[in-house]
Amino acid sequence: MSEVSELSDLEKAFLQPYLPPGISKHDDTVQVPLRTTPIDRSHTEIAAQAEESSLPFVTLTYACSLDSMISLAPGLRTTLSGPETKSMTHYLRTHHDAILVGVGTAIPDDPGLNSRYPGATLIMQPRPVVVDPEMRWNVNGSKLAQLAQRGQGKAPWLIHTPRKVEMEPSHDLVGKRIFITAEAATPSEQTQELSKRRNISWSAILKNLKAEGIESVMIEGGATVISTLLSMPELVNSVIVTVAPTWLGQGGVTVSPAPKTDAGERVNAARLQETTWHQFGADAVLCGRLQL
Numbered sequence: 001m002s003e004v005s006e007l008s009d010l011e012k013a014f015l016q017p018y019l020p021p022g023i024s025k026h027d028d029t030v031q032v033p034l035r036t037t038p039i040d041r042s043h044t045e046i047a048a049q050a051e052e053s054s055l056p057f058v059t060l061t062y063a064c065s066l067d068s069m070i071s072l073a074p075g076l077r078t079t080l081s082g083p084e085t086k087s088m089t090h091y092l093r094t095h096h097d098a099i100l101v102g103v104g105t106a107i108p109d110d111p112g113l114n115s116r117y118p119g120a121t122l123i124m125q126p127r128p129v130v131v132d133p134e135m136r137w138n139v140n141g142s143k144l145a146q147l148a149q150r151g152q153g154k155a156p157w158l159i160h161t162p163r164k165v166e167m168e169p170s171h172d173l174v175g176k177r178i179f180i181t182a183e184a185a186t187p188s189e190q191t192q193e194l195s196k197r198r199n200i201s202w203s204a205i206l207k208n209l210k211a212e213g214i215e216s217v218m219i220e221g222g223a224t225v226i227s228t229l230l231s232m233p234e235l236v237n238s239v240i241v242t243v244a245p246t247w248l249g250q251g252g253v254t255v256s257p258a259p260k261t262d263a264g265e266r267v268n269a270a271r272l273q274e275t276t277w278h279q280f281g282a283d284a285v286l287c288g289r290l291q292l
């Protein structure tokens with residue numbers, strides 16, 4: 001039996017206002033009746049903006065514990081989602097053109113980043129994108145490469161900073177390499193880890209993906225990527241968080257945006273608005289949009 005099962009109509013209807021606009025690769029979305037709540041009106045406005053924008057529709061999504069942790073320790077792949085929220089993740093993957101993670105996730109997790117949702121064909125698969133500025137990740141033998149070779153996923157695209165030509169590996173298993181010059185970190189990118197060196201601006205990453213035909217991106221992690229983007233509401237359209245009923249304990253990998261001040265006073269770093277909750281199995285799923 002598949003580890004991933006179909007969502008109920010109720011679950012699909014709950015997620016629908018937070019999905020990217022446009023015709024879905026997964027035709028069951030059209031069977032879900034559109035809601036007429038204020039959330040829908042806002043979704044329609046956001047959809048219109050996304051079409052005109054030079055940016056793709058961006059969904060931030062991850063699974064965390066009650067202590068806001070996404071793994072037990074750096075580099076330790078940790079299962080938080082139950083079977084129902086795992087199925088939700090695979091449903092979401094079929095509704096996005098691309099799925100993006102940082103190299104800090106790609107190396108230790110060796111993820112598949114494809115959709116195992118029932119009936120998902122190759123055309124419905126998201127394009128895996130790994131932000132790997134210094135070419136640390138070896139695609140050879142990775143699960144991503146194996147899935148692409150078997151026709152169960154698309155070949156990954158990698159985002160690098162420009163390298164000298166002789167250092168640039170050529171690799172059939174890589175769908176595309178996108179080179180973007182890094183720049184000094186902006187205040188909101190100055191998380192503990194990223195502030196140590198120059199970063200690629202998120203706006204540049206997303207614009208490059210849009211220029212390559214990517215209309216929607218599901219950003220799955222890891223902690224550095226998610227924590228950074230939580231401070232960039234202008235780039236993020238939807239946030240979908242699975243909260244598992246467990247505490248991982250101190251020393252885990254935490255999602256938490258950089259601290260924010262206003263007139264010298266500490267204020268909340270990020271906040272969701274237009275929130276909706278739904279229970280999937282033992283987990284709670286919170287959907288919302290970041291307040292500007």
Ligand SMILES: NC(=O)C1=CN([C@@H]2O[C@H](COP(=O)(O)OP(=O)(O)OC[C@H]3O[C@@H](n4cnc5c(N)ncnc54)[C@H](O)[C@@H]3O)[C@@H](O)[C@H]2O)C=CC1
Pocket residue numbers: 061062063064069070071073074075076077078080101102103104105106108109131132133134193198199200201202220221222223224225226253
């Ligand atoms: N529970 C969940 O939903 C998920 C959990 N995880 C966990 O997260 C952990 C990994 O988190 P992190 O170590 O923070 O790794 P990460 O996946 O956030 O990658 C961080 C790295 O990506 C690159 N990067 C990211 N943004 C960049 C930018 N703007 N410019 C240049 N380079 C950039 C840098 O090399 C950076 O060191 C793992 O333990 C993994 O299992 C990862 C995804 C989802």
Ligand SMILES: Nc1nc(O)c(N)c(N[C@@H]2O[C@H](COP(=O)(O)O)[C@@H](O)[C@H]2O)n1
Pocket residue numbers: 062063077078079080081085086089101105106109110111112113114220221242
């Ligand atoms: N939604 C969710 N729940 C969890 O419990 C997780 N550990 C993750 N991790 C993310 O999913 C990737 C693994 O994907 P595959 O199953 O290999 O396709 C992992 O790398 C994280 O990005 N997500």
